[in-house]
Amino acid sequence: xxxxxxxxxxxxxxxxxxxxxxxxxxxxxxxxxxxxxxxxxxxxxxxxxxxxxxxxxxxxxxxxxxxxxxxxxxxxxxxxxxxxxxxxxxxxxxxxxxxxxxxxxxxxxxxxxxxxxxxxxxxxxxxxxxxxxxxxxxxxxxxxxxxx
Amino acid sequence: xxxxxxxxxxxxxxxxxxxxxxxxxxxxxxxxxxxxxxxxxxxxxxxxxxxxxxxxxxxxxxxxxxxxxxxxxxxxxxxxxxxxxxxxxxxxxxxxxxxxxxxxxxxxxxxxxxxxxxxxxxxxxxxxxxxxxxxxxxxxxxxxxxxxxxxxxxxxxxxxxxxxxxxxxxxxxxxxxxxxxxxxxxxxxxxxxxxxxxxxxxxxxxxxxxxxxxxxxxxxxxxxxxxxxxxxxxxxxxxxxxxxxxxxxxxxxxxxxxxxxxxxxxxxxxxxxxxxxxxxxxxxxxxxxxxxxxxxxxxxxxxxxxxxxxxxxxxxxxxxxxxxxxxxxxxxxxxxxxxxxxxxxxxxxxxxxxxxxxxxxx
Numbered sequence: 095x096x097x098x099x100x101x102x103x104x105x106x107x108x109x110x111x112x113x114x115x116x117x118x119x120x121x122x123x124x125x126x127x128x129x130x131x132x133x134x135x136x137x138x139x140x141x142x143x144x145x146x147x148x149x150x151x152x153x154x155x156x157x158x159x160x161x162x163x164x165x166x167x168x169x170x171x172x173x174x175x176x177x178x179x180x181x182x183x184x185x186x187x188x189x190x191x192x193x194x195x196x197x198x199x200x201x202x203x204x205x206x207x208x209x210x211x212x213x214x215x216x217x218x219x220x221x222x223x224x225x226x227x228x229x230x231x232x233x234x235x236x237x238x239x240x241x242x
Numbered sequence: 243x244x245x246x247x248x249x250x251x252x253x254x255x256x257x258x259x260x261x262x263x264x265x266x267x268x269x270x271x272x273x274x275x276x277x278x279x280x281x282x283x284x285x286x287x288x289x290x291x292x293x294x295x296x297x298x299x300x301x302x303x304x305x306x307x308x309x310x311x312x313x314x315x316x317x318x319x320x321x322x323x324x325x326x327x328x329x330x331x332x333x334x335x336x337x338x339x340x341x342x343x344x345x346x347x348x349x350x351x352x353x354x355x356x357x358x359x360x361x362x363x364x365x366x367x368x369x370x371x372x373x374x375x376x377x378x379x380x381x382x383x384x385x386x387x388x389x390x391x392x393x394x395x396x397x398x399x400x401x402x403x404x405x406x407x408x409x410x411x412x413x414x415x416x417x418x419x420x421x422x423x424x425x426x427x428x429x430x431x432x433x434x435x436x437x438x439x440x441x442x443x444x445x446x447x448x449x450x451x452x453x454x455x456x457x458x459x460x461x462x463x464x465x466x467x468x469x470x471x472x473x474x475x476x477x478x479x480x481x482x483x484x485x486x487x488x489x490x491x492x493x494x495x496x497x498x499x500x501x502x503x504x505x506x507x508x509x510x511x512x513x514x515x516x517x518x519x520x521x522x523x524x525x526x527x528x529x530x531x532x533x534x535x536x537x538x539x540x541x542x543x544x545x546x547x548x549x550x551x552x553x554x555x556x557x558x559x560x561x562x563x564x565x566x567x568x569x570x571x572x573x574x575x576x577x578x579x580x581x582x583x584x585x586x587x588x589x590x591x592x593x594x595x596x597x598x599x600x601x602x603x604x
Contacts, residue, residue: 124538142452147466149455151540151549152566159555170549176474176538199454199571210289225282225603235290 103127103177110140124176126168131181134169135191138179141171142196148173153203155211155236157185165211169193183213192218210236245271252588254283259592260357261599269585277580279573285603292563297323297397297532300560307565308601309390310350311543313342315565316395318541321476322552323397325537329528335399336477337519341412342382342394343541344508344515348419349378350544351459351501351508354596355426358498361589362439367429374422377415384411399525409516416509423509427502430495440495444579444591447492455571458546460595463500464492470542481518484511494594501596530558543568545596567601 104127107115111133129137141148151170158166165188169179183190192215193200207213208221212234215221223230232238247270254262262283268275288307292300304319305312317339324331352375359367379389385408386392394400430436451461461468469486471479487503489496536553546568555561572595579591 147452147468149452149457149468151455151547152551152564152570154551154562154564156551156553156562156564158553159561168551170538170551172473172540172547174473176540178538197453197455199456199574202570202574203566223282225285227282235287 106140106144107137110137124178126178126180128180128182131183131190134179134181135193135196138169138193138196141177145173150197150200150203151176153200153207155207155213157211157237165213167207167213188212189214189216191216194218210234212237245273247275254280259599261597263597263599265580265592267580267588272585274580274583274585274588277577279577281573281599281603283603284600288604289563289565292560294559296530296558297560298530300563301396302393304565305391305393305395307567307604308598310353310598311346311545311548311601312391313339313346313394314541314543314548317343317476318539318548318550319552319563320395320397321541322537322539322550323532324528325539326532326535326552326554327397327528328533329398329526331399331477332523332526333478333520334403334522335524337515338400338402338404338524339395340476340478340482341404341512341515341519342385342392344511345378345382347508347544348505348512349375349382350596351505352378354501354593355498358440358494358590358593361593362436364435367426370422371426374419374426377419381408381412381415384408396525398528399523401525403524404516404519412512412516416512420506420509423502423505427499427506430498430502436498437495439587439590440498440594441491441493443494443583443587444594445492446575446579450575450578454575456546456575457571458543458568459500459504460497460572461546462486462488463496465490468547470540470547474540476539476541478515482511482514484514494590497594497596531556532558532560536562545569545572545598545601565604567598567604569596569598569602572597573602 107127111129115127115129148171151172154168156166163185165183165185167181171177204215205221205224209223209226247268250267252265253259254264264280265277267277301316304315307315352371356368356371383389386394394402446464448464448466451464451466465488467486467488484507487500489500532554534554534556539550541548549566551564552560553562
């Protein structure tokens with residue numbers, strides 16, 4: 095099995111996505127690679143199958159108020175280094191492909207993203223509530239603006 | 243004889259559970275067919291609350307995520323803020339943080355060993371482990387004034403310092419604990435009742451560890467040597483020597499052995515810290531406004547990888563705080579493990595994975 099190295103992961107994902115990926119930044123020593131949402135499953139499949147001890151730490155959804163047109167979805171992986179895949183979603187139509195067929199452990203993270211940020215996940219039956227009550231009717235809590 | 247399928251609701255409030263969690267377990271006679279769980283009964287919306295409080299207030303908020311591993315939560319949060327501030331925290335503060343982290347690990351593992359023992363009917367071991375745990379709680383109370391919430395961390399360092407009296411107390415209590423933990427390990431390794439109740443129960447394979455992102459002692463008990471004290475160490479773990487404990491079996495017994503051996507390692511780490519802790523200040527002044535940027539911090543909590551993502555927009559409040567606690571992936575695999583077992587094994591499966599619902603719910 096290949097050990098994850100920064101150069102290798104960038105070149106591998108670059109060839110996998112036919113040049114559509116982009117090294118965004120390092121968060122301290124953490125590598126962040128932006129990929130198109132259409133390439134998400136393919137890239138994650140490559141990471142999971144090619145690296146024996148890689149694991150998904152979590153999925154972070156983040157909305158930067160200085161760029162409100164996009165919702166950022168970050169898939170944080172760890173093997174011997176940290177690597178995060180960044181997917182930008184349209185705020186008006188936040189939809190992602192589900193990865194639970196590749197990583198069953200992503201189920202809770204997707205359900206949390208769905209209920210807290212209203213993200214829709216394709217290729218899975220449903221996203222039942224994880225933390226909120228079943229009869230919760232309000233807007234996704236993380237999208238509610240601060241009260242004055 | 244074909245037995246009828248019955249669904250038994252357990253919780254959210256139930257004597258079997260120490261925290262609120264709703265489980266619906268399907269059984270046929272004495273055989274468990276499967277289970278479903280529902281979280282959220284102690285959801286406090288901490289990630290949402292964090293963005294409406296300043297960084298100093300958030301240290302106190304974060305401390306209240308969990309009553310067992312409160313210190314490691316604030317350690318991860320303060321480290322994240324300090325990295326964004328590009329703040330040079332004094333070395334002595336790092337050592338004091340690590341000392342508290344290890345004391346917390348000892349207390350968490352002993353607490354868990356007591357709960358598991360009680361669930362398998364060994365009340366004497368439960369009494370002993372919780373009695374031994376008092377030695378650690380006494381140290382933490384003496385150091386910080388609090389047995390559960392310690393409020394030791396602040397942005398820029400710690401608010402306590404160690405004196406000779408503290409060091410003497412730690413050495414004395416750890417020395418007593420060494421003997422007790424040795425006896426406990428001996429019992430776990432050889433007692434036929436413990437082996438009968440835990441060996442071969444709820445086996446988690448290395449493949450499942452990867453699929454579900456399981457971390458900490460549970461992963462290590464399945465032979466996967468993942469430990470963020472060595473994989474991505476916060477200071478001063480990069481300067482400390484310790485052994486990563488693993489067991490290959492992956493069952494409830496292996497998880498017990500790993501945790502008790504880790505108590506030993508943590509005690510040795512406490513002694514090592516007392517020997518090598520440098521003199522000097524324990525805090526530096528930190529600015530209230532944090533520069534724009536984002537940071538990820540991983541710390542090894544008693545239950546495994548604790549993940550913090552923090553984004554600052556240049557104000558004195560976080561723009562986004564994401565917390566992933568190690569209990570969450572374990573809860574995902576739990577329902578899978580609640581099948582094809584005997585009803586009597588349910589407590590062992592539940593207690594055996596060391597759930598923290600407060601952490602998972604946030």
